Amino acid sequence: MIKNTLMKTLSAVALLSIGSPAFAAGDEISWGTTLPRGLDPHVVYDNPMQEFAINLYDTLYRYQNNPPEVVPSLAESYTVTEDGLTWQFKLKDGVTFHDGSPLTADDVVYSFQRLLGIGKGPSGAISSVLKSENIEKIDDLTVQFTLEEPYSPFFSVVPLIAIVNEDLLKANEVDGDFGAGWLSANEAGSGPYMLDATTSEPQSIANLERYDDYFMGWDENPNPIEIVRINNIQENSTRVLALLRDDIQMTDGYIPPDQIDRINESDTARIQKDESMRIMVIRMNNMRPPFDNLNFRKCVSHAFQYDAFIDVILKGVVTRNPGPLPGNLWGVPDDVKGYDYDIEKAKEYCDAARAEGAPLDRELEIHIQSAQDQTTQSAQVLQQGMSEVGVNLKLIGANWANLSTETTDPSTSPDMWVHWVSAYFIDPENWIGQMYDSDFHGTWKASSYYQNDEVDQALRDARLETDHEKRAELYKTAYRQIVADAPDLWIYNSVIMRGMSKKLEGMKFNPVSSGAEVRYMHLAD
Amino acid sequence: MLLFVIRRVIMIVPILLGLLLLTFLMVRFGGGDPAAAMAGDAATPEQIAAIRDQLGLNDPIIVQFWTYLKNALQGDFGVSVYSNRPVGLDIIQRLPATLELTFVALLIASVFGIVFGTLAGVYRNSILDHFVRVTSVAGLAAASFWIAIMLQLIFSMELNILPLRGRLPGDIPAPTAITHFYLIDSLLTGQWNAFWESFRHLILPAVTISLGGLATIARFTRSSVVASMQSEFATYENAVGYPKRRIVFPYVLRNSLVSPVTQIGLLFGAFVSNAVAVEAVFDWPGLGSYLVAAIFAADFNAILAVTLVIGAVYAIVNILVDLAHGFLDPRVAERM
Numbered sequence A: 001m002i003k004n005t006l007m008k009t010l011s012a013v014a015l016l017s018i019g020s021p022a023f024a025a026g027d028e029i030s031w032g033t034t035l036p037r038g039l040d041p042h043v044v045y046d047n048p049m050q051e052f053a054i055n056l057y058d059t060l061y062r063y064q065n066n067p068p069e070v071v072p073s074l075a076e077s078y079t080v081t082e083d084g085l086t087w088q089f090k091l092k093d094g095v096t097f098h099d100g101s102p103l104t105a106d107d108v109v110y111s112f113q114r115l116l117g118i119g120k121g122p123s124g125a126i127s128s129v130l131k132s133e134n135i136e137k138i139d140d141l142t143v144q145f146t147l148e149e150p151y152s153p154f155f156s157v158v159p160l161i162a163i164v165n166e167d168l169l170k171a172n173e174v175d176g177d178f179g180a181g182w183l184s185a186n187e188a189g190s191g192p193y194m195l196d197a198t199t200s201e202p203q204s205i206a207n208l209e210r211y212d213d214y215f216m217g218w219d220e221n222p223n224p225i226e227i228v229r230i231n232n233i234q235e236n237s238t239r240v241l242a243l244l245r246d247d248i249q250m251t252d253g254y255i256p257p258d259q260i261d262r263i264n265e266s267d268t269a270r271i272q273k274d275e276s277m278r279i280m281v282i283r284m285n286n287m288r289p290p291f292d293n294l295n296f297r298k299c300v301s302h303a304f305q306y307d308a309f310i311d312v313i314l315k316g317v318v319t320r321n322p323g324p325l326p327g328n329l330w331g332v333p334d335d336v337k338g339y340d341y342d343i344e345k346a347k348e349y350c351d352a353a354r355a356e357g358a359p360l361d362r363e364l365e366i367h368i369q370s371a372q373d374q375t376t377q378s379a380q381v382l383q384q385g386m387s388e389v390g391v392n393l394k395l396i397g398a399n400w401a402n403l404s405t406e407t408t409d410p411s412t413s414p415d416m417w418v419h420w421v422s423a424y425f426i427d428p429e430n431w432i433g434q435m436y437d438s439d440f441h442g443t444w445k446a447s448s449y450y451q452n453d454e455v456d457q458a459l460r461d462a463r464l465e466t467d468h469e470k471r472a473e474l475y476k477t478a479y480r481q482i483v484a485d486a487p488d489l490w491i492y493n494s495v496i497m498r499g500m501s502k503k504l505e506g507m508k509f510n511p512v513s514s515g516a517e518v519r520y521m522h523l524a525d
Numbered sequence B: 001m002l003l004f005v006i007r008r009v010i011m012i013v014p015i016l017l018g019l020l021l022l023t024f025l026m027v028r029f030g031g032g033d034p035a036a037a038m039a040g041d042a043a044t045p046e047q048i049a050a051i052r053d054q055l056g057l058n059d060p061i062i063v064q065f066w067t068y069l070k071n072a073l074q075g076d077f078g079v080s081v082y083s084n085r086p087v088g089l090d091i092i093q094r095l096p097a098t099l100e101l102t103f104v105a106l107l108i109a110s111v112f113g114i115v116f117g118t119l120a121g122v123y124r125n126s127i128l129d130h131f132v133r134v135t136s137v138a139g140l141a142a143a144s145f146w147i148a149i150m151l152q153l154i155f156s157m158e159l160n161i162l163p164l165r166g167r168l169p170g171d172i173p174a175p176t177a178i179t180h181f182y183l184i185d186s187l188l189t190g191q192w193n194a195f196w197e198s199f200r201h202l203i204l205p206a207v208t209i210s211l212g213g214l215a216t217i218a219r220f221t222r223s224s225v226v227a228s229m230q231s232e233f234a235t236y237e238n239a240v241g242y243p244k245r246r247i248v249f250p251y252v253l254r255n256s257l258v259s260p261v262t263q264i265g266l267l268f269g270a271f272v273s274n275a276v277a278v279e280a281v282f283d284w285p286g287l288g289s290y291l292v293a294a295i296f297a298a299d300f301n302a303i304l305a306v307t308l309v310i311g312a313v314y315a316i317v318n319i320l321v322d323l324a325h326g327f328l329d330p331r332v333a334e335r336m
Helices: A002-016 A047-056 A105-118 A121-125 A154-160 A166-171 A236-244 A257-264 A294-302 A306-313 A343-355 A373-388 A400-406 A432-436 A453-464 A468-485 B002-010 B012-029 B034-039 B045-054 B061-073 B087-122 B127-141 B144-158 B182-188 B192-229 B232-240 B244-256 B258-282 B287-296 B300-328 B330-335
Strands: A028-033 A061-064 A069-072 A075-080 A086-091 A135-139 A142-146 A193-195 A205-210 A227-232 A269-284 A364-369 A393-398 A416-421 A488-501
Touching (some): A028 A236, A061 A154, A069 A075, A105 A142, A105 A166, A121 A154, A236 A257, A236 B258, A257 A488, A269 A373, A306 A373, A306 A488, A343 A373, A364 A400, A373 A393, A373 A416, A400 A416, A400 B034, A432 A453, B002 B012, B061 B300, B087 B182, B087 B300, B127 B192, B144 B192, B182 B192, B192 B244, B258 B287, B258 B300, B287 B300
Parallel strands (some): A028 A227
Antiparallel strands (some): A061 A069, A086 A142, A193 A205, A269 A488
16 A cells, blocks of 8 residues: 555656746747846846846947947937037937837937936936936937036946837826836837736746847847746846756856856856956945044055955956956056055054054944845955954944945944945946045945045046046046055956856857847857 | 624734834834935935935824825835835735745645644554654754755756746746636636646745644644544544544544644744745745845835735734634634
């Protein structure tokens, strides 16, 4: 009787394995990543949205290649007046949205005004220099922007702003919300892929279909992917397992270092590595003693084991980045080495700081992001180094949502905290400008509360300067001074590690899209 | 009996009000700034201040609570600072997934728990009894998060007989929505493929959640059965020569069920909170994974509303259990 029951159980269990194949053959892929929290590119602006929007929306100009350059997209050309105030963009003719309606200057004007009107997402990048009433349609294919003051990074910011379908959004507007309620679970784009809103589920599944009439055409890719199923996968372990099982053919760009060998050694998948522009920083609150003391900050800068952290803990998957700009961007001087791990020097600086009366003996706090292992690891490495110079550093668990708000005020901002600065747009302004110009005090990016009048002047001149060479020189000057003042610790520049099926080919990387543009990809036979 | 029922039902109101007030205060004073969370990374301080005004965060806390209560009673739980959609809408979409998972887990825990517990109790000190007692301790002790990943590794990766994650495979759309429970809907509309796949996808997450409860129910059932088997009427029936089955089913079991039934009701609340970790591992699109994302994003409206919903469901289930208790054992209803 036992044997009978056992046989029955085993057959039942075997039956369970009959099901749909893990992955439908042909031109479909599943992509396991983090879906943006809402699908409106004018409301949400973070890494998941950058990867999502690049597939569904277009912008006037766009980033391409690594190191990235700005190339025409919806616009074919632009002009800017001598004084840097008036920009005109000429649009390509014949571009259509997914619903077939033409994309014209009206849509461009609406998109920028909508962004400024909603006041979220990437609007902060232009809200101080562009007013809604100064965006005009000159003719069906020409749009003009008149800035309040010259702002050279404007051109680098234009690729962030998705052009949306005015008529479609106006038709779905509720109580003057610019259609934001509707767009958080739908799309209004012109990009290479369209959203199937009926089978998609917010924050869980997004099913995309190829848009055959995409204005850039499909000539370069004769066998493009027809269907992309984006699955929101919360846990790293599930994401890796799904890739190994070939349930998904692509992951996000943040595979943990300890999974890399496992994926590369599998039959089904590999890791795609690309150097990005996302720097890891340990911030110090320069307004709170002892961090207001230059010698103490230098002491801390020499007490961190940069090479050990990168080579041992992170298994060498990132590159050392000693200053406030990614090493692969322009504006970085060649002659600045940055700080290295040197306990003897650290002790000297700390002794000097103590002699000047800096309160080194109180317990210092470093706030980490509990969801990001590397912040904990780097804090522990620093804690160990600090203990060697006799300073007590305590780790405090926190999360991004709380930290990004607490750091907007120097009195609530922690002593130290750990975070990254991503490539929101490719211009030194995104890093060194918004991190160290005292005008930006009150934002998380500038939470070292660094104040130096010469640096302020250099950064502000660079913002207004239209000559590229002169801008580069100004940023280099600022860079040198900032490194000398050691307001923060700059650790590494990210390398994007994306899990991909061995069959998936054609990926093209740039630091803004992180290589997530499916339109270049195809499956090997 | 009627008075008993009415008294139980009315109790929900003060319970929920208290829950709401407590959660509201915890969330408001727990740190984090919903205005900044809503504004996003690239916001200027002016934008954040404008949003703070919009959300009414500068009003005194009593006013904020009163406004929230008024709106909640009309079904308006505010907008998710995370997704910009009405929270009520998010919850309605995600609640059925969690309920389906929890009900199936409860079914597994109840059926197998009662069966194993009864067998263990009837055949006391047999090998089966020892097996049940040992594994039930293991089931209680192991963390559900760990069990979830272990099951994935064994049944999905090594044996490849069950799917890894999700409610359905990517190429099968959700069955036509009637109850929003995939198992029921697919049966009602005759979509057999969807039914079979929903069933397969439910197994691992439901089993993970059920294990702790299964263990508890088995142990409680076993104790009750042992006690009943030693009672005078069972001894008499045994002496007189009734076959074991006739003793157990109509007599012993009816008396033993009161305790496990109470357990089942209490377990429902435990299962729903267990669902949080399990949903995250299996990417089950329910309230649990929604809550996890909301907490990390400091999405106060979502956190409040989900807590309220879970609390309400828990309170309702407990009252139903009390009622069932009253029916199974009429002496209880009279006492209360």
